[in-house]
Amino acid sequence: MKSRLSLAAAALLAALLSSTQAQTSDAQCKTTAKADIVLLVDGSWSIGRLNFKTIRAFIGRMVGVFEIGPDRVQIGLTQYSGDPKTEWHLNAHATRDSLLEAIVNLPYKGGNTMTGRALNYILQNNFKANVGMRPDSRKIGVLITDGRSQDEIVLSSQRLRDQGIELYAIGVKSASKKELRSIATDPDEIHMYNVRDFAFLLDMVDDLTINLCNSVKGPGGELEAPTDLVTSDLTHHSFSVNWTAPGGPVEKFRVTYMIAAGGPTLQVLVNGTVNTVVLDNLKPLTQYVVNVFAVVGENSSPPLTGTEITSGDLRITNVTHSTMNLNWDAAPGDVLKYIIGYTPEDGDGKQVEVNGEVTTLSLSRLISQTEYDVTITPVYTEGPGTVMAGQAITGVVPAPKNLQFSEVTQTSFRATWEHGAWDVALYRIGWTKNGEQIFQYAILNEDETTHVLEDLEPDTLYDVTVTAIYPDESESEDLIGSQRT
Structure with missing residues (x-):
C-alpha cells in the first residue's frame, strides 16, 4: 500500500522540491565523486516537535545540493535519543526526490541524549557494505544535536575517524562546544558549527553545504581514482x-x-x-x-x-572482573611451546607457558577494571616466532545479591545474602539506624554469607549494607536493605 502524505508533509515536500529546483547552479555540488554520508540526528525530548520540523527543512536543504544515486552520493539517516534507530540506510534512496520525501516523513523519536552510543551505532550498523557503503567512496558523518551528551563521546568519535570517516558536528542551543570540537574532524572552522537557536540553522546551511561538497570531492577534485x-x-x-x-x-x-x-x-x-x-x-x-x-x-x-x-589472530572472550579466555590461531611450523604474557596497565606482567599443541587458555585472578596487554609468543627450536597481541579490559567486581532478613526479635535479626562471584575475599556488613550515618561494621570471611545483628534497639528501623571485597582489594557496590526490630 502506498503511504499518503499529510497536508503539512506535502506542503513541506513541495517547498523542499521548489527550493532545490530554484537553487542556483553555484549552489549545486557538481562532482562525479562517490560519497556515503550518514546523518546522525538528535531526536531527544529537548528538541521539541516544532523545532524538529526546522531540522527536517535544514536536512532537506543540506542534501538537496547533491546528485543522489548509487554511483554518486548516497545518504543514510539514523535518529537517536536513548537508543539509536536507523531510519534508512545508505542504499535506501536512489533519487533525490525519494530522499526528500523520506526527510519530510521523518518521525520525531523523543528520549534522552546518548550521543556516544549513537556514534558507535552508525559505525557498527550504517557504515557497512551490506547496507550500501562502497569501498571507493568518501565516508562522511554529520551529527546534529541540541544538547550535552549523557555518555562518553571522545573514544566513540575517534573510532569513526580512525576508520577514515570525516565527521561534521552541528550544535544548536545548549550543545557543548567542547563536545562538538572533540567529535568534529579537524579543522574545526570547516567541520564544527554551533548556533544559538534552531531559527539560525537555515542561515548557515549554504556554508555547510559548500564544505560538505568539498569533502565529497576530496583534495583531488575530479581526478579519476584508481x-x-x-x-x-x-x-x-x-x-x-x-x-x-x-x-x-x-x-x-x-x-x-x-x-x-x-x-x-x-x-x-x-x-x-x-x-x-x-x-x-x-x-x-x-x-x-x-x-x-x-x-x-x-x-x-x-x-x-x-x-x-596481517596473518594470525588472538581472540579474547568471556572477560569478567577477574578472568578472560584466550584463543589463538596455531602458529605455522613445529611449535615447542607458547609463552603467554599478560600485563596490567601500570602494573607488573606475568607469564605462563603451555604446550605447542595448545591454543586456548583461561587467565584468572586478574585485577578488575584494568586494561591488560596480552601476548602469545610461539617458541621454536631456533627461537621465538611472531608475537600475537591483543588487549582487553576487565569488568567491575560484582556486588553480593538477594539480601534477606529473618529471625527478627526486639533486639536482633539475621541478614543473609548470596555471593556475587566465586572469588570474594571478604565481606563487610554495616548497619545503622535509619537516617543516621554512623555505621557499625563487621568483617566476615569469604564463605560467610549470613550474620546476626545484635544489641539493637526495639521497634527501630535499621539500614544494612553488605560489601564484597576482592583479592585485588577492589570493593563492590553496596547491597542495601532495611529491617525493623
Whole structure:
C-alpha cells in the first residue's frame, strides 16, 4: 500500500522540491565523486516537535545540493535519543526526490541524549557494505544535536575517524562546544558549527553545504581514482597491494596505510607507471586501512580504499572482573611451546607457558577494571616466532545479591545474602539506624554469607549494607536493605 502524505508533509515536500529546483547552479555540488554520508540526528525530548520540523527543512536543504544515486552520493539517516534507530540506510534512496520525501516523513523519536552510543551505532550498523557503503567512496558523518551528551563521546568519535570517516558536528542551543570540537574532524572552522537557536540553522546551511561538497570531492577534485584494489602475498609483517590505473595520465601514486584501530598514517610514493607496492614492517595480527591516490601535480584523486589483516589472530572472550579466555590461531611450523604474557596497565606482567599443541587458555585472578596487554609468543627450536597481541579490559567486581532478613526479635535479626562471584575475599556488613550515618561494621570471611545483628534497639528501623571485597582489594557496590526490630 502506498503511504499518503499529510497536508503539512506535502506542503513541506513541495517547498523542499521548489527550493532545490530554484537553487542556483553555484549552489549545486557538481562532482562525479562517490560519497556515503550518514546523518546522525538528535531526536531527544529537548528538541521539541516544532523545532524538529526546522531540522527536517535544514536536512532537506543540506542534501538537496547533491546528485543522489548509487554511483554518486548516497545518504543514510539514523535518529537517536536513548537508543539509536536507523531510519534508512545508505542504499535506501536512489533519487533525490525519494530522499526528500523520506526527510519530510521523518518521525520525531523523543528520549534522552546518548550521543556516544549513537556514534558507535552508525559505525557498527550504517557504515557497512551490506547496507550500501562502497569501498571507493568518501565516508562522511554529520551529527546534529541540541544538547550535552549523557555518555562518553571522545573514544566513540575517534573510532569513526580512525576508520577514515570525516565527521561534521552541528550544535544548536545548549550543545557543548567542547563536545562538538572533540567529535568534529579537524579543522574545526570547516567541520564544527554551533548556533544559538534552531531559527539560525537555515542561515548557515549554504556554508555547510559548500564544505560538505568539498569533502565529497576530496583534495583531488575530479581526478579519476584508481580501481580494483587487490592484496596478496600476506605474511605476519607484510603484504602486497595491487591496483588498476585510471584511464588518464598519472604522474605518481600515493599509497597510505595505517592501523585501523588508530595510529600514524604512513605513505609510499611510486611512479605513475607502477601499479604494485609491498607494505612491510607491519605489526602481526593487525588490520590495516590502505588508500591509493592517483596524483597529478598538486591534485589527488579520491582514494581507492581497502583493508587487510596481517596473518594470525588472538581472540579474547568471556572477560569478567577477574578472568578472560584466550584463543589463538596455531602458529605455522613445529611449535615447542607458547609463552603467554599478560600485563596490567601500570602494573607488573606475568607469564605462563603451555604446550605447542595448545591454543586456548583461561587467565584468572586478574585485577578488575584494568586494561591488560596480552601476548602469545610461539617458541621454536631456533627461537621465538611472531608475537600475537591483543588487549582487553576487565569488568567491575560484582556486588553480593538477594539480601534477606529473618529471625527478627526486639533486639536482633539475621541478614543473609548470596555471593556475587566465586572469588570474594571478604565481606563487610554495616548497619545503622535509619537516617543516621554512623555505621557499625563487621568483617566476615569469604564463605560467610549470613550474620546476626545484635544489641539493637526495639521497634527501630535499621539500614544494612553488605560489601564484597576482592583479592585485588577492589570493593563492590553496596547491597542495601532495611529491617525493623
